[in-house]
Every structure is written in structure tokens, then in C-alpha cells.
Amino acid sequence: MSEEIIQVPTSSRAYDVICGRGILDTLGERVRPLVKGSTLLIVTDSHVWPLYGERVADSLRNAGFAISIFAFEAGEARKNLQTYATCLEVMAQSGLTRDDAVIALGGGVVGDLAGFAAATYMRGITVVQVPTSLLAMVDSSVGGKTAVDLQGGKNLAGAFLQPALVLEDVETLATLSPALLTDAFGEIIKHGVLAGPALFNAIADHPLTAPLFGAADCAALDFDRMATIVAANVRVKRDVVVIDERESGIRQTLNLGHTIGHAIEAASNYTLGHGACVAAGLAILSRGATALGLTPAPVTRAIARCIDAYGLPTNTTVGAEAIIERLRMDKKRHGSNVNAVIVRFLGEVEVRPMEIGQFAELVRAGIVS
Numbered sequence: 001m002s003e004e005i006i007q008v009p010t011s012s013r014a015y016d017v018i019c020g021r022g023i024l025d026t027l028g029e030r031v032r033p034l035v036k037g038s039t040l041l042i043v044t045d046s047h048v049w050p051l052y053g054e055r056v057a058d059s060l061r062n063a064g065f066a067i068s069i070f071a072f073e074a075g076e077a078r079k080n081l082q083t084y085a086t087c088l089e090v091m092a093q094s095g096l097t098r099d100d101a102v103i104a105l106g107g108g109v110v111g112d113l114a115g116f117a118a119a120t121y122m123r124g125i126t127v128v129q130v131p132t133s134l135l136a137m138v139d140s141s142v143g144g145k146t147a148v149d150l151q152g153g154k155n156l157a158g159a160f161l162q163p164a165l166v167l168e169d170v171e172t173l174a175t176l177s178p179a180l181l182t183d184a185f186g187e188i189i190k191h192g193v194l195a196g197p198a199l200f201n202a203i204a205d206h207p208l209t210a211p212l213f214g215a216a217d218c219a220a221l222d223f224d225r226m227a228t229i230v231a232a233n234v235r236v237k238r239d240v241v242v243i244d245e246r247e248s249g250i251r252q253t254l255n256l257g258h259t260i261g262h263a264i265e266a267a268s269n270y271t272l273g274h275g276a277c278v279a280a281g282l283a284i285l286s287r288g289a290t291a292l293g294l295t296p297a298p299v300t301r302a303i304a305r306c307i308d309a310y311g312l313p314t315n316t317t318v319g320a321e322a323i324i325e326r327l328r329m330d331k332k333r334h335g336s337n338v339n340a341v342i343v344r345f346l347g348e349v350e351v352r353p354m355e356i357g358q359f360a361e362l363v364r365a366g367i368v369s
């Protein structure tokens with residue numbers, strides 16, 4: 001067992017992200033000092049519960065907790081108000097008080113839904129995040145954003161609630177599908193670009209997904225290397241969220257590649273993976289920014305090479321005009337401006353307000369037709 005502890009001192013709460021191999025069974029002893037009460041609700045989904053549920057429940061019971069379980073059907077389609085309402089009712093039926101806590105065991109869907117339920121039950125109770133997908137480990141479990149989807153759009157109802165603890169056992173990634181694991185590298189490559197050459201090169205040299213070629217699961221991953229990369233990604237996200245917990249300034253840099261990526265994702269009717277869309281968005285953005293003289297060409301080439309090495313897309317078949325049309329509807333748009341996150345160098349980005357017209361020019365220049 002090996003682990004790294006990353007402290008996240010946000011203004012609303014300071015907490016640890018513990019990242020390592022084979023640490024899942026230590027959850028109970030680590031949660032015990034953080035929760036005054038004696039009852040916990042494990043929120044999980046139908047894929048993750050049979051794989052890791054009993055181990056997690058045993059560890060928590062051994063630490064003296066009474067456990068209730070809410071396992072809903074896996075998938076983004078269930079991250080909705082109905083599942084959220086059921087979760088709240090289960091919390092009430094389980095007799096959870098303000099001193100008790102919710103354990104979110106699963107991917108980003110579970111983390112977002114359980115977090116939002118915890119943020120609103122009795123005006124807010126403790127949540128502990130136990131992410132089991134790569135995306136949840138490097139992104140969604142850290143930073144305190146929680147939400148469910150509405151019919152009107154993704155993540156439209158939500159709240160900020162920093163967890164009391166995040167426990168990440170990279171060995172749980174063994175059972176993930178290689179396609180999902182690979183997709184998460186869209187965000188990981190983005191973090192590499194934000195962090196600078198050391199992390200970027202650690203990701204780009206020898207793709208971590210190479211041993212998974214043709215495999216049915218991720219058991220062949222290099223878990224030691226994976227743990228190092230996951231911890232480094234958590235630090236990148238930590239460094240941003242501790243400065244800007246509520247996304248009013250520097251946290252916008254985490255949206256690198258997302259403005260174009262979201263437009264591609266929506267235009268594909270959400271059939272393309274989020275990470276793949278972010279990767280394509282990042283490649284298109286930096287090519288376009290190079291054409292406008294904002295990003296050095298060698299940086300753009302390095303980004304595209306890295307994305308390509310992970311088998312993720314560097315371009316899109318969605319036309320520039322369709323993307324631009326989507327941007328006009330983007331909820332993160334500010335008046336007639338788009339806050340474009342532009343790569344100056346590896347490790348240096350700039351949030352640059354751009355007129356929609358200028359951003360459209362960048363998009364047109366960035367797409368290879």
C-alpha cells in the first residue's frame with residue numbers, strides 16, 4: 001500500500017485527497033474522526049456497488065458506523081431530479097441527522113448527485129467522495145461542484161459543497177472499460193497543458209493507455225505510474241480551486257478546450273465522450289490561436305501529438321458554423337464576449353475575453369477541413 005496526501009485548503013473547508021494503491025479498505029478508519037454521528041448513507045450505482053460496495057460497507061461498519069445504501073441505475077440519464085428526490089427520501093428514512101454523512105462511491109455521476117443531495121439535505125451535511133472512475137479521480141471529486149441535470153440542460157441545478165475527504169484507490173480503475181479510461185485523458189492532457197512541461201511530458205511520453213490495447217478491462221494498467229499521474233492531476237485542480245472556489249476568476253482556466261468541446265459534444269447529441277470532445281476542443285483552440293498569432297506553433301504541435309498518442313481526436317466533423325451557433329447559446333458566455341482560455345506556453349494560459357466574431361474566426365482557423 002502506498003499513498004500520497006494532497007491538502008485542499010479552500011475557504012469553506014480544508015480537506016485531504018488521499019491517492020494511492022490498495023487503500024480502499026482504510027476508508028472507515030479515515031472517515032471515523034471526520035463524522036460526529038454514527039450513521040452513513042453509501043450512494044452508489046448499479047455497476048460500482050457489486051464491485052466495491054461490500055468492501056466499502058465492511059470497512060465503514062468496522063469503524064463503528066451503521067450503514068444504509070442507495071444504489072441507483074448507472075448512467076448520466078439517472079443524474080436527474082427524480083433520482084435526487086429519491087436519494088433525499090432515503091436519507092430521511094435512514095434517519096440521517098446533521099451529524100451524519102454521505103459516502104459517494106462511484107464515478108462523476110454518483111459524486112455529483114450524492115454531493116448535491118448532501119448539500120441540500122437539512123441545509124447541508126458532510127459528504128465523503130470515493131471516486132472510482134478516472135474522470136472522477138482527476139476532476140469531479142475535487143473542488144466541490146455538485147449538480148444534477150434538468151431537461152433544459154446538464155448540471156443546471158447544483159450547489160458548491162466541498163467534501164470532508166476524498167479517497168482515491170487507483171486499483172479500482174482495474175474494472176473500468178478501457179474506452180472510459182482513455183476518454184478521461186482528455187481532461188488529464190488539459191491538466192498537463194495547464195501545469196507545464198514536467199507533467200505534460202510525463203503524460204505524453206509513453207501513453208498510459210498503451211497496455212490496454214484490445215483489452216476488455218484496465219487490469220493491465222501500470223498502477224504505480226497511474227497513481228503518480230492521478231495525484232499530479234489532483235494537485236493541478238487543487239491549485240486552482242483553492243484560489244477561486246466559485247469559478248469567478250482563475251478557475252475558468254480549467255475550462256481550457258471546453259468552450260469548443262462542449263459545442264462538439266452537444267452537436268454530437270452526447271454520443272461522443274466528454275474527454276474526447278475536450279481533447280478535440282483543445283487541439284482546435286490551439287491551432288486557431290496559432291493562426292491568430294497567440295499560441296506558438298511548436299506548443300500546438302506538441303498538444304496535438306499527445307492527444308493523438310492517446311487515440312483521442314484532434315479535429316471534428318462538426319462544421320465551424322454549427323460550433324459557433326452553439327457558442328452563442330453557451331451558459332458560460334458573458335454578453336457578446338466569450339472568455340477564451342488561450343495557451344501561451346505549456347504551463348501558462350490566459351483568460352482572454354473575445355468578441356464572438358473573433359472567437360468564430362479562431363474556430364474556423366482551427367478546424368482542419
Ligand SMILES: NC(=O)c1ccc[n+]([C@@H]2O[C@H](COP(=O)([O-])OP(=O)(O)OC[C@H]3O[C@@H](n4cnc5c(N)ncnc54)[C@H](O)[C@@H]3O)[C@@H](O)[C@H]2O)c1
Pocket residue numbers: 045046047048051074075076079106107108109110112132133134135136139140141142143144145146147154155172173174175176177180
Ligand atoms: N463536479 C464536477 O466538477 C465535475 C467535473 C467533471 C465531470 N463531472 C460530471 O461527471 C460525470 C461523468 O463522470 P464519469 O465519467 O465518471 O461517469 P459515470 O459516473 O457515469 O461513470 C461512467 C461509467 O463507469 C462506471 N464505473 C465507475 N467506476 C467504475 C469502476 N471502478 N469499475 C467499473 N465501472 C465503473 C459507472 O457505473 C458508469 O457506468 C458527468 O455527469 C459530469 O457532468 C462533474
